[in-house]
Amino acid sequence: MSALAASLRAVRGSFTLDAALNVRDGEVLALLGPNGAGKSTVLALLAGLRAPELGYVQVGDRTLTRIRPGERSIVVPPEKRGIGLLGQDPRLFPHLDVAANVAFGPRSQGASAVQAADTAREWLERVGLADAGGRMPAQLSGGQQQRAAIARALAARPEVLLLDEPLASLDVQTAPAIRELLRTTLREAGTTAVIVTHDVLDAIVLAGRTAVLESGRIAQEGTTAQLLSAPTTPFTARIAGVNLVIGVGDRGRVRVADVLFSAPADATPILDGGPSAAVFRPSSVIVSLTRAEGSSVRNQWQAVIEALEPTESGIRVRTGPIPVAADVTPATVAELSLAVGSPVWLAVKAAEVAIHPTA
Numbered sequence: 001m002s003a004l005a006a007s008l009r010a011v012r013g014s015f016t017l018d019a020a021l022n023v024r025d026g027e028v029l030a031l032l033g034p035n036g037a038g039k040s041t042v043l044a045l046l047a048g049l050r051a052p053e054l055g056y057v058q059v060g061d062r063t064l065t066r067i068r069p070g071e072r073s074i075v076v077p078p079e080k081r082g083i084g085l086l087g088q089d090p091r092l093f094p095h096l097d098v099a100a101n102v103a104f105g106p107r108s109q110g111a112s113a114v115q116a117a118d119t120a121r122e123w124l125e126r127v128g129l130a131d132a133g134g135r136m137p138a139q140l141s142g143g144q145q146q147r148a149a150i151a152r153a154l155a156a157r158p159e160v161l162l163l164d165e166p167l168a169s170l171d172v173q174t175a176p177a178i179r180e181l182l183r184t185t186l187r188e189a190g191t192t193a194v195i196v197t198h199d200v201l202d203a204i205v206l207a208g209r210t211a212v213l214e215s216g217r218i219a220q221e222g223t224t225a226q227l228l229s230a231p232t233t234p235f236t237a238r239i240a241g242v243n244l245v246i247g248v249g250d251r252g253r254v255r256v257a258d259v260l261f262s263a264p265a266d267a268t269p270i271l272d273g274g275p276s277a278a279v280f281r282p283s284s285v286i287v288s289l290t291r292a293e294g295s296s297v298r299n300q301w302q303a304v305i306e307a308l309e310p311t312e313s314g315i316r317v318r319t320g321p322i323p324v325a326a327d328v329t330p331a332t333v334a335e336l337s338l339a340v341g342s343p344v345w346l347a348v349k350a351a352e353v354a355i356h357p358t359a
């Protein structure tokens, strides 16, 4: 078990990754980000499957990767890094039974056959597969295979475990149990881990800290709770289920194009001209065809409907050019004849808006 520190610069065609990560000993860091943000690239660089153009990967006091101009490069090969990888697919060795799959790590680290078999038995018990050791991987369900893959990954006692969308290929009935299994086993093993995920629930359940990667850069980082309560990028806001519009501070308000977003007077102070964000819930946005009169609604602007999406409780109206979502009832959609391309007025009460400075 060791802390992980990395600083990575890598270029792929027109894409540049430029990110630094620090994960404390025993900590789980979630790496969230939209498609193409560079998450897989980060994992490949940490795992030693690729070398960066510049940077380093350090686990505890071992340097696994170091590329510096004018210096001899260090890239320890993947199998010698002490880093485990658990992917979306279990990728068990198909010709070995489940127990032998789990025993593989300890065995290749020099444990005797008996010791390795004992370790495998313990791990299979922990992941709820005590009776499956003699079966072949193909005889297990997808969820059972992923349990076996977790056991195999952790039985090898990696110093750092990298998890790449570990629940993505599981059905919705199976995923919660495996998520919970990962939570308890990672905690018990005290494994330093980085989990790449699209699912904010994974970050909430599994990770103490979350970093958001956007366009190859860390756009926001903090405890998962902080991140969700004060998102500072549109992506984080979207996963947190809130609207986040970015503009500049303008006498205590946030100016986005020609719209001023006001928050209650006691809101977080923001700098005039400084990058700032206004955050509010889709359910706080009122959609109408005309401008609402009255002083209680300060934040009003004209928008165009870009999409109508069904949600569990109604319809989510996505609008532009300022990207804002509004949750309305199907009755509202019918009454106002809302359709893609319809011009509308949107309003949100100042009391429903939070504003804060952004990076």
Ligand SMILES: Nc1ncnc2c1ncn2[C@@H]1O[C@H](COP(=O)(O)OP(=O)(O)OP(=O)(O)O)[C@@H](O)[C@H]1O
Pocket: 012, 013, 014, 015, 033, 034, 035, 036, 037, 038, 039, 040, 041, 042
């Ligand atoms: N072989 C390649 N040549 C050129 N560009 C590449 C190559 N592979 C990936 N890229 C680019 O690198 C960027 C990062 O890709 P990466 O797979 O790391 O993103 P990601 O965040 O893991 O995405 P996803 O969530 O879709 O898996 C993307 O913009 C992609 O287009």
